[in-house]
Amino acid sequence: xxxxxxxxxxxxxxxxxxxxxxxxxxGRTGPHKDGWGIAFYEGRRCRTFLDASPGCESEIAxxxxxxxxxxxxxxxxxxxxxxxRVCLENTHPFVRELWGRSWSxxxxxxxxxxxxxxxxxxxxxxxxxxxHAFCWMLDRIRERYPTPPKRDRSLWRLVADLAxxxxxxxxxxxxxxxxxxxxxxxxxxxxxxTRRAPFGEASLIDAEMTVNFAQETTPNDIVTVIATxxxxxxxxxxxxxxxxxxxxxxxxxxxSTAA
Numbered sequence: 001x002x003x004x005x006x007x008x009x010x011x012x013x014x015x016x017x018x019x020x021x022x023x024x025x026x027g028r029t030g031p032h033k034d035g036w037g038i039a040f041y042e043g044r045r046c047r048t049f050l051d052a053s054p055g056c057e058s059e060i061a062x063x064x065x066x067x068x069x070x071x072x073x074x075x076x077x078x079x080x081x082x083x084x085r086v087c088l089e090n091t092h093p094f095v096r097e098l099w100g101r102s103w104s105x106x107x108x109x110x111x112x113x114x115x116x117x118x119x120x121x122x123x124x125x126x127x128x129x130x131x132h133a134f135c136w137m138l139d140r141i142r143e144r145y146p147t148p149p150k151r152d153r154s155l156w157r158l159v160a161d162l163a164x165x166x167x168x169x170x171x172x173x174x175x176x177x178x179x180x181x182x183x184x185x186x187x188x189x190x191x192x193x194t195r196r197a198p199f200g201e202a203s204l205i206d207a208e209m210t211v212n213f214a215q216e217t218t219p220n221d222i223v224t225v226i227a228t229x230x231x232x233x234x235x236x237x238x239x240x241x242x243x244x245x246x247x248x249x250x251x252x253x254x255x256s257t258a259a
Contacts, residue, residue: 002092002108003032003228004190005076006175008182008248010222012070015040017204017211020065021231024206025078026055032078035091038064039104040071044179046102050091073177077106089126093175094134096122098141099148101179105134108228109171109187133172137162152181153255159183160245160257167243173228182248184226186240192226193237194251202232222251 005022007015019038027033033054039046047069051058055078077092084090092106107130114129114136121142122135140162141155149155159176163185166172173190176183184190195202197220199213217223226248230237240246244258 001082001110001171002077002079003030004106004108004173004175004226005074005228005231006177006182006184006226007071007074008224008226008251009072010250010252011218011220012072013221013223014068014070014216015074015076016065016068017202017209018225018227018231019076020209021204021206022076022078022227023055023058023061023065026058026061028056029206030078032080034079034081034086035088036061036076036078037091037093037106038074038076039093039095039102039177040069041073041102041177041179042071044101046095046104046177046179048093048095048104050088052086052088052091073179073182075104075106075175075177075182077108082110084126084128087126090128090131092130094131096134096138098138098178103138103179104177105130105137106175107133108173111166111169111172114166114169133166137166137176156181156183156247156255159247160185163245164243175226180249181254182226183245184240184248185245186242188242189228190226190240191228191230191237192224192240192246193235194222194224196222196251202235204232205230224248224251224253
């Protein structure tokens with residue numbers, strides 16, 4: 001299946017270190033060679049890079065690895081195609097607009113029968129079960145809340161309920177961002193860690209790269225990284241409970257169904 005990478009921070013942060021580890025799994029240290037994509041948020045909108053070629057060979061991935069793009073929220077995906085042909089329109093993350101914000105979505109797993117679920121406002125551009133599930137989720141959110149809800153927890157609970165519903169269709173490891181928060185739902189495998197002062201060194205599992213975060217951060221920085229599988233050696237990665245959803249904001253775990 002595919003692999004996911006997300007980042008949520010309290011200050012704009014560079015994801016090149018984590019991205020450099022993940023993208024090696026896109027055809028070099030892993031079989032996920034059927035395209036990749038990444039969404040960086042800048043305010044309410046996101047800047048998206050997509051490529052249907054293997055990540056380890058992609059010139060666009062090389063550009064992302066060599067240029068610092070700092071963001072508060074990032075959603076990234078490397079694809080091993082199980083449903084839908086290898087092409088740009090089937091490459092995650094998918095992006096749609098709701099309430100004047102860009103919503104981005106990436107998914108790992110298979111969802112049997114999800115395409116039988118009716119859609120109203122949003123339509124897929126490609127043929128994946130993932131994009132259909134994303135459109136279905138946004139339809140339900142838009143129908144319940146034509147305008148943003150006054151209470152954040154109302155939205156968090158709705159996203160958790162929708163994710164739980166989709167989980168019944170198969171495997172639903174998901175990352176979703178609305179430009180403010182990062183929602184992560186674990187069906188089988190997701191792990192996360194939070195880096196904060198005192199910062200130390202970290203070394204990638206999939207590439208020969210080490211960073212001393214004490215030299216790259218300030219004492220007030222809080223950065224949470226979420227991935228399908230841990231990306232670094234000797235850091236305190238936490239496995240998410242299966243069937244749970246966590247909402248991250250400002251680098252912190254704000255709410256969880258596992259609590």
